[in-house]
Amino acid sequence: MSKVEAIHYGDRKVYAVAAFNRGVAEWLQRLPTVWVEGEVTELRRNARWQSVFFTLKDPNDGACLGVTIARSRFDALRLDLADGERVHVFGRPELFEARGDFRMRALSIERFGLGDHLAALERLKKKLAAEGVFERKRPLPFLPRKIGLVTGNDAAAKKDVLATISARFPGARIVVAETLVQGPLAANAMIEALRAIAAAPEVDVVVLSRGGGSFEDLLPFSDEKLVRAIAACPLPVVSAVGHEQDSPLCDFAADARASTPTAAARLVVPDAGELLARLDRTRSGLARGARGVVDRRRERLAQAHHRLRRAPTLAVERKRSRLEHAAGRLRALSPRATLERGYAIVRTHDEIVRTTSAVSSGDEVEVEVADGRFGARVE
Amino acid sequence: MSAEQTFEDAQRELEQIVERLERGEAGLDEAITLWERGEELYKLCVGRLDAAQGKIEELARRAEQTRP
Numbered sequence: 001m002s003k004v005e006a007i008h009y010g011d012r013k014v015y016a017v018a019a020f021n022r023g024v025a026e027w028l029q030r031l032p033t034v035w036v037e038g039e040v041t042e043l044r045r046n047a048r049w050q051s052v053f054f055t056l057k058d059p060n061d062g063a064c065l066g067v068t069i070a071r072s073r074f075d076a077l078r079l080d081l082a083d084g085e086r087v088h089v090f091g092r093p094e095l096f097e098a099r100g101d102f103r104m105r106a107l108s109i110e111r112f113g114l115g116d117h118l119a120a121l122e123r124l125k126k127k128l129a130a131e132g133v134f135e136r137k138r139p140l141p142f143l144p145r146k147i148g149l150v151t152g153n154d155a156a157a158k159k160d161v162l163a164t165i166s167a168r169f170p171g172a173r174i175v176v177a178e179t180l181v182q183g184p185l186a187a188n189a190m191i192e193a194l195r196a197i198a199a200a201p202e203v204d205v206v207v208l209s210r211g212g213g214s215f216e217d218l219l220p221f222s223d224e225k226l227v228r229a230i231a232a233c234p235l236p237v238v239s240a241v242g243h244e245q246d247s248p249l250c251d252f253a254a255d256a257r258a259s260t261p262t263a264a265a266r267l268v269v270p271d272a273g274e275l276l277a278r279l280d281r282t283r284s285g286l287a288r289g290a291r292g293v294v295d296r297r298r299e300r301l302a303q304a305h306h307r308l309r310r311a312p313t314l315a316v317e318r319k320r321s322r323l324e325h326a327a328g329r330l331r332a333l334s335p336r337a338t339l340e341r342g343y344a345i346v347r348t349h350d351e352i353v354r355t356t357s358a359v360s361s362g363d364e365v366e367v368e369v370a371d372g373r374f375g376a377r378v379e
Numbered sequence: 380m381s382a383e384q385t386f387e388d389a390q391r392e393l394e395q396i397v398e399r400l401e402r403g404e405a406g407l408d409e410a411i412t413l414w415e416r417g418e419e420l421y422k423l424c425v426g427r428l429d430a431a432q433g434k435i436e437e438l439a440r441r442a443e444q445t446r447p
Contacts, residue, residue, distance in 0.1 A: 287442070291432070294431050297390070301425065305421045308421065311414065315400055315405065
């Protein structure tokens with residue numbers, strides 16, 4: 001490697017353009033080969049050129065990188081690339097010395113379409129599932145003291161969640177941590193925000209929220225480090241990311257998943273109106289129940305009282321009828337009835353005559369018949 | 380109804396008296412005594428119910444006023 005020579009003008013060290021470019025180019029060559037992902041644009045291939053040129057564009061922010069690859073190598077890959085296709089390029093940075101152009105010298109190119117992306121995510125999902133990262137499902141608090149909201153600084157999404165939570169439970173207290181939710185820095189920023197908000201005093205549940213977006217927009221929510229951070233979060237986490245059809249991996253690691261801000265609100269706070277209505281119903285039930293107890297007692301008491309009022313009369317009636325019965329039997333047993341049938345009782349000296357030897361001829365006796373007595377003499 | 384006799388105890392005693400009277404087991408003099416005791420229990424029970432009802436209505440009214 002030739003040494004880059006400078007010209008000296010007194011104290012000043014000056015490089016020729018070629019020397020400067022060569023110096024930078026040599027320095028760049030020490031950098032390692034890496035994979036870079038982007039979209040292919042401005043692909044230029046000419047059969048007379050040694051190299052194929054294209055520009056790799058970052059779909060998130062439009063950053064561009066010129067790429068060259070040897071034509072023979074490019075043709076051997078048989079990729080048949082078209083503008084706009086997502087690729088992974090393996091190569092190293094390079095400076096084209098003659099023009100001072102920075103670019104990437106590609107050694108290999110792989111198409112990386114949506115399918116490849118999904119396959120990579122699926123592999124990650126399987127790996128995390130096998131580790132048990134998705135198994136932790138903790139119950140959400142019925143009424144959290146404070147709700148932590150990790151959200152993008154995108155006003156609409158944040159306002160949506162705040163509004164729905166407040167509408168459902170007007171007294172809800174929400175701590176908001178705004179963070180990047182898109183681009184290569186988003187995952188780390190969200191991990192940091194999640195950690196900070198989980199450590200905030202009185203926060204009992206965390207909502208991770210982001211509005212809808214493209215598949216690429218939501219990619220940070222499938223970042224392995226973020227997914228693990230959610231699973232390891234000391235507080236229950238609700239994932240409210242994207243729309244119903246999206247399923248970023250953070251959804252699986254979270255304790256609950258909500259497809260809309262409204263659904264997230266329903267998960268983290270109870271409906272205050274419904275709670276009050278139920279309380280009201282319970283309270284009226286309370287008064288009704290208490291009145292019912294008294295009413296039932298009163299009715300039973302009234303019955304007992306009614307019976308009590310009748311009881312003495314009943315008792316006297318019963319005794320009277322027994323008395324009548326006894327009188328009847330008494331009457332049946334008296335000798336009067338016998339006398340009425342024609343029998344008579346004979347007495348002498350007030351003793352009833354039962355045998356003939358009890359009297360002698362000439363004795364005075366008294367005869368009693370049904371309606372009275374008369375005297376007689378024994379013959 | 381003595382101080383420690385609950386409403387339920389008084390009610391039970393009253394009902395036992397009624398049953399005894401209705402079965403006609405009691406002598407006439409005893410029946411009169413039982414009846415007087417029954418009336419006394421009845422009055423005390425009604426008094427307790429009235430007091431309970433008054434308290435309930437009072438509480439219900441107060442609850443109405445503090446409706447959220």
